[in-house]
Amino acid sequence: SYVVTQPPSVSVAPGKTATITCGGHNIGSKGVHWYQQKPGQAPVLVISYDSDRPSGIPERFSGSNSGNTATLTISRVEAGDEADYYCQVWNSGTDHVVFGGGTKLTVL
Amino acid sequence: QVHLVQSGAEVKKPGASMKVSCKTSGYTFTTYGITWVRQAPGQGLEWMGWINTYSGNTNYAQKFQGRLTMTTDTATTTAYMELRSLGFDDTAVYYCARDIGGFAGDAFDIWGQGTMVTVSS
Numbered sequence: 001s002y003v004v005t006q007p008p009s010v011s012v013a014p015g016k017t018a019t020i021t022c023g024g025h026n027i028g029s030k031g032v033h034w035y036q037q038k039p040g041q042a043p044v045l046v047i048s049y050d051s052d053r054p055s056g057i058p059e060r061f062s063g064s065n066s067g068n069t070a071t072l073t074i075s076r077v078e079a080g081d082e083a084d085y086y087c088q089v090w091n092s093g094t095d096h097v098v099f100g101g102g103t104k105l106t107v108l
Numbered sequence: 109q110v111h112l113v114q115s116g117a118e119v120k121k122p123g124a125s126m127k128v129s130c131k132t133s134g135y136t137f138t139t140y141g142i143t144w145v146r147q148a149p150g151q152g153l154e155w156m157g158w159i160n161t162y163s164g165n166t167n168y169a170q171k172f173q174g175r176l177t178m179t180t181d182t183a184t185t186t187a188y189m190e191l192r193s194l195g196f197d198d199t200a201v202y203y204c205a206r207d208i209g210g211f212a213g214d215a216f217d218i219w220g221q222g223t224m225v226t227v228s229s
Contacts, residue, residue, distance in 0.1 A: 033215035035153075042203055042222055043145075043153065048215035086153050090213025096169055097143070097155035097213060 002091040006100040012077050013108045020103045022070040022087030032070040033088040034063060036081075037102075043086065047072060074105075082107045110134035112204055112220035119226045120194050128223045130187040130204035137185040138162040141207045143216055144178065144189045146200040154200075158212040159187065167212050194227045201225075 004024040012018040022032060032050050035043035045054050047063035050070065060075045070089075074081055087100040115129040130142060144156040157168035159178040166178050175192040187204055202223045205216035 031213070035216075037153075042219035043205075043216075044219075045208075045215050045217050048208060048217075054217060084152075088153075088155075088215070092213075094170070095167055095212065097158070099145075099153040099155060102152040 001094060001096075002089070002098050004087055004089055004098055004100040006085075006087060006103045008101070009104045009106065011106045011108055012074075014077055014079060016077055018074040018077050018081070018105055020072040020074075020085050020105065022072070022089075022100050023068055024070075024089065025068060027068055027070050027089060028066045030065075030089045030092075032063070032065050034061075034072045035086045035088065036083045037086065038083045046085075077105075077107055079107050081105060110206070110218050112206060112218055114202075114204060114220040114223045117224040117226070119228060122195060122227055122229055124194050124227075125190060125192040126194060126198075126225050127188055127190040128202050128204075128225070130189070130220050132185045132187065132206070135206075137180075137182060139210065141210055141212060141214075142178075142180070142187040143205050143207060143212065145203045145205060145216075147203070147222075148197070148200040151200075156189070156202075158207070160210070160212075161187065162210075194225075196227050199225065199227045 034047040037043040050065040051063040113131045143158040177190045179188045204220040206218040207214035208217045
């Protein structure tokens with residue numbers, strides 16, 4: 001089965017840029033979606049299809065995808081960005097959705 | 109405004125079944141599929157499966173094959189997820205979510221509030 005790997009944690013100071021990766025074999029050929037989840041809340045879609053930002057999501061959130069790594073970038077990080085972030089891909093080999101294990105973003 | 113409102117928390121005995129509802133509003137129900145995702149305490153998101161609300165076709169994750177059934181009621185624009193033969197490791201928050209384009213691999217743009225299901229003897 002297709003496996004996607006995220007770092008368990010990322011720390012960043014306020015105002016700096018956070019980079020969260022999602023690794024998988026040839027993931028650049030797949031559409032990657034990103035979700036933000038705060039404690040006790042449902043996930044929120046922040047990036048779809050590698051780099052599309054849904055309405056209402058700040059421009060500080062951006063995404064890219066190439067080769068074996070997809071990346072979620074959060075610029076000018078704020079305290080309110082502290083959350084778990086998950087990537088999601090479609091495994092066409094099994095016709096199943098795959099989530100990454102999640103990355104806990106800590107704002108120092 | 110688009111909303112997905114799920115049924116309330118449940119406590120189940122091992123071996124029992126659970127059925128969670130997901131009442132939708134604010135959009136044409138049969139235009140978008142519904143996926144179900146669960147999250148065990150302190151763990152990540154786990155995709156369970158997806159239902160095409162227009163055709164009723166389903167796509168279940170391999171690990172749930174045989175004990176998972178997803179259905180819809182178009183008259184009430186409600187989706188249902190039934191999981192049978194519950195074990196302690198089925199204790200989780202269960203979410204329904206709408207896909208953005210009618211495809212199981214789409215992004216999920218609107219989520220229900222989650223339903224906590226506890227399996228306890």
